[in-house]
Amino acid sequence: MKYTNRRTLLKPNSRQSRRGFSLIVTLLSISLIAVVAFGLVTLSGIQSRRIQDQLFTKKAYNLARAGVVKAMGELKTDYEWPTTVDTDAEGRYVETIREDNSGNLLEGYKVEVEPDPNNLNNPNKMWKVTSTGYYEGSKRTLESWLGMETFALYALFFDDGEGSGFTNADKMDGRVHTNRRFKLYGCPQFSQRATSANIQHNTSGAVTWTDPDYVVATNRYKMATGVYTDDPSKFYWRTSTSGGQYGYNNYYFRALNSSPTFSFSGGQPEIPLPVYDNPDIYGTSTPNYFNYVEGKTNGYTFNVDVYLTFNSNGTVSIKNSSGTLLTKNKNNVTITNPVSTTNLTLKTVGDVYLGYPRTDTGASVPQTFKGRATIVAAKNSSGSKGNFYVKDSIIYNDKNSDVLGLVAENNVSVQTAKTQIGNLEIDASIMALNGSVTVRDATSGSRRGDLIIYGGIVYKTISGTENSSCTTGYGTKWSYDPKLYLKPPVNWPLTGKLRVISINDHGALK
Amino acid sequence: MVSIATFLVLSTTILGMVITSLRYLRSMEANINAQNYATQALDYMSAELRQGIPNFSSRGFSSITPSVQSTSILMPNQNTKTSTTLEFNIPNFDGDGSGSQWDPTLGDTILTNPAYFKKIKYYVQNNKTLRRQVITYDSSGTASTLSDDDLINISNSDGSISITCTWESADLVDLQVSVSEGYRTFTAQSRVYILVRN
Numbered sequence: 001m002k003y004t005n006r007r008t009l010l011k012p013n014s015r016q017s018r019r020g021f022s023l024i025v026t027l028l029s030i031s032l033i034a035v036v037a038f039g040l041v042t043l044s045g046i047q048s049r050r051i052q053d054q055l056f057t058k059k060a061y062n063l064a065r066a067g068v069v070k071a072m073g074e075l076k077t078d079y080e081w082p083t084t085v086d087t088d089a090e091g092r093y094v095e096t097i098r099e100d101n102s103g104n105l106l107e108g109y110k111v112e113v114e115p116d117p118n119n120l121n122n123p124n125k126m127w128k129v130t131s132t133g134y135y136e137g138s139k140r141t142l143e144s145w146l147g148m149e150t151f152a153l154y155a156l157f158f159d160d161g162e163g164s165g166f167t168n169a170d171k172m173d174g175r176v177h178t179n180r181r182f183k184l185y186g187c188p189q190f191s192q193r194a195t196s197a198n199i200q201h202n203t204s205g206a207v208t209w210t211d212p213d214y215v216v217a218t219n220r221y222k223m224a225t226g227v228y229t230d231d232p233s234k235f236y237w238r239t240s241t242s243g244g245q246y247g248y249n250n251y252y253f254r255a256l257n258s259s260p261t262f263s264f265s266g267g268q269p270e271i272p273l274p275v276y277d278n279p280d281i282y283g284t285s286t287p288n289y290f291n292y293v294e295g296k297t298n299g300y301t302f303n304v305d306v307y308l309t310f311n312s313n314g315t316v317s318i319k320n321s322s323g324t325l326l327t328k329n330k331n332n333v334t335i336t337n338p339v340s341t342t343n344l345t346l347k348t349v350g351d352v353y354l355g356y357p358r359t360d361t362g363a364s365v366p367q368t369f370k371g372r373a374t375i376v377a378a379k380n381s382s383g384s385k386g387n388f389y390v391k392d393s394i395i396y397n398d399k400n401s402d403v404l405g406l407v408a409e410n411n412v413s414v415q416t417a418k419t420q421i422g423n424l425e426i427d428a429s430i431m432a433l434n435g436s437v438t439v440r441d442a443t444s445g446s447r448r449g450d451l452i453i454y455g456g457i458v459y460k461t462i463s464g465t466e467n468s469s470c471t472t473g474y475g476t477k478w479s480y481d482p483k484l485y486l487k488p489p490v491n492w493p494l495t496g497k498l499r500v501i502s503i504n505d506h507g508a509l510k
Numbered sequence: 511m512v513s514i515a516t517f518l519v520l521s522t523t524i525l526g527m528v529i530t531s532l533r534y535l536r537s538m539e540a541n542i543n544a545q546n547y548a549t550q551a552l553d554y555m556s557a558e559l560r561q562g563i564p565n566f567s568s569r570g571f572s573s574i575t576p577s578v579q580s581t582s583i584l585m586p587n588q589n590t591k592t593s594t595t596l597e598f599n600i601p602n603f604d605g606d607g608s609g610s611q612w613d614p615t616l617g618d619t620i621l622t623n624p625a626y627f628k629k630i631k632y633y634v635q636n637n638k639t640l641r642r643q644v645i646t647y648d649s650s651g652t653a654s655t656l657s658d659d660d661l662i663n664i665s666n667s668d669g670s671i672s673i674t675c676t677w678e679s680a681d682l683v684d685l686q687v688s689v690s691e692g693y694r695t696f697t698a699q700s701r702v703y704i705l706v707r708n
Contacts, residue, residue, distance in 0.1 A: 021513060021516070021517065025517075025520050025524070028524065029524060032524065032527070032528055032531075036528075036531045036532075036535065039535055040535070040538075043535075043538070043539060043542065047542060050546070054549070054553075061557075116614075116615050117615075118615065126614055126615060143603075145614045147614065191679070192679075259678075259679060260678045260679065260682060260701075261678070261679045261681070261682055343618075401622070482564075482566035482680060483566065485564065485566075486563070486564070486621055486706075487618060487621050487622075490618075499706075500705055500706050501614050501706065502561070502601045502603075502612060502614065502706055503560070503561050503705045503706060504561060504601070504603045505557055505558075505560065505561055507557060508554075508557035508558045508560075508561060509554055509557070509558055509642065510604065
């Protein structure tokens with residue numbers, strides 16, 4: 001009989017020992033890996049939630065912006081939007097994209113509109129719009145002030161430009177719009193948005209002109225016979241449709257100094273010029289633009305032609321054709337003359353002369369303008385349209401603060417003699433509602449110099465300031481005055497569109 | 511002996527794995543933090559800049575006479591197109607500090623009164639801290655600092671934060687934030703369009 005050693009029986013063999021050790025090591029390794037994996041999963045989860053929160057907040061922000069845009073679109077045509085029909089119990093317009101079973105907003109926005117109490121009698125209306133965007137439990141509130149956009153926003157605006165076009169030499173450093181079409185004879189350069197309507201209507205809404213290449217019904221543009229495009233950046237006329245891709249390769253818009261804010265689009269909404277009888281075209285009960293000078297602080301109206309001299313102390317001397325200071329306004333009320341040019345609105349039912357009386361050959365004497373004023377040469381009772389005649393340069397005392405607006409029912413006309421050599425500078429925002437900016441004897445005599453416009457020009461039609469060979473008259477050099485965006489001339493005509501005056505993001509840092 | 515040696519080898523290996531894993535976790539966390547800081551900083555700056563007043567020149571309050579140019583040079587601007595600070599004006603929505611509360615119904619006069627604006631400045635201190643300074647003005651343009659706070663602080667001694675701002679136009683600014691927490695450098699970029707000129 002063979003006996004087994006007792007010690008051998010009790011002692012685990014080496015294989016058993018290694019197996020136990022492996023188990024421990026394996027368990028330890030799994031535990032460590034589990035800890036590491038748990039850490040990774042936790043970190044990943046935190047990051048996922050964080051990114052999700054960011055995404056939801058951004059979506060809520062964009063929905064809030066959509067609410068502001070909605071208000072801009074509605075208030076343009078309905079000053080009392082939203083009505084009680086459109087609002088919830090708290091008086092807010094609600095746009096619901098998704099909601100939960102309890103009717104809570106999961107995706108959408110709510111807009112509350114508070115009109116300025118002065119809106120009723122003020123063409124320059126304002127609204128406080130509070131828009132809150134909602135997305136999956138996140139919300140973001142934007143509080144904005146919306147106001148009426150003025151024509152001072154444009155560096156160049158022309159209602160009817162069929163007679164003129166743009167060449168390589170044209171460089172515009174502000175917004176440009178035409179209610180007709182752009183005609184390209186080269187590659188002009190623009191720094192900001194350029195738009196064209198390509199179709200015009202009268203005040204009754206009837207079509208008065210249509211771009212022959214623009215197919216309104218389908219919003220397409222004729223590139224060549226039988227070839228159409230729906231790309232609005234191609235909705236313009238080229239002087240030649242040959243020479244590669246129907247002329248578009250040779251005649252096109254360029255970004256001035258590679259400006260990232262440049263774009264061109266045709267087929268955009270028409271922006272009618274204000275008209276004498278009903279200039280506040282979108283208003284309902286607001287008074288005529290040219291009439292609301294009366295009763296305004298520092299507002300003057302005259303029913304004669306006036307001759308102006310700007311004084312360096314921030315006043316303007318107003319004289320009649322005899323050179324006598326006017327002492328009474330249109331309503332025979334005694335005034336103190338010269339008058340201050342601080343927020344001045346001056347209207348004359350007739351013509352306005354600047355730099356007169358002076359002989360034709362007399363040298364131009366630059367005048368310094370200081371303050372903020374709008375001067376209107378309006379249509380008189382017999383229907384004759386007012387002109388603004390300029391013989392002298394008008395130069396701002398401080399280009400960073402002074403603002404001058406010149407409105408002519410007809411033309412703003414440069415009246416220097418053709419023998420008078422030298423540049424002429426006009427620092428002003430100019431409107432010629434039924435005419436243009438013209439130069440007397442533009443196509444005869446010698447080359448006088450440059451007509452330098454620092455401001456913006458809005459006119460009915462473009463007209464030349466020189467002959468075709470550029471040997472007479474003035475070459476035009478204009479640069480947009482950017483302060484007009486925020487500070488237009490007093491009581492400046494409105495486009496009927498709305499703009500954002502300020503916007504307060506409640507989700508931004510305070 | 512064999513068992514002990516094996517145990518030591520395996521233990522050392524596991525310890526090495528653990529240390530490596532923890533290091534990897536730490537670097538990953540640092541990288542994620544750096545990414546978060548970059549996007550956070552960009553969000554802070556762009557959300558506030560969108561409310562700003564367009565910067566047509568280097569001057570903040572172009573309509574004011576006399577000018578308060580010395581207190582309101584904005585960066586970047588038309589002349590200095592790239593800068594490492596971001597300075598802009600926003601309306602003083604709450605009437606903070608020495609200023610007055612923004613209220614467009616008061617008319618155009620508020621545009622010429624610096625009390626209705628605040629200047630916001632974002633800048634980096636010692637390559638480690640993104641700071642936000644708020645300056646308010648009284649009606650004569652006298653500036654006073656309302657706050658000057660840390661916004662993002664890089665804790666790692668090898669880390670850094672930097673901002674680069676590029677003036678594209680009066681209402682368009684490119685922002686770039688680069689952050690490192692000692693490992694990789696992450697950059698977030700955004701092009702910010704100021705909203706007040708729609």
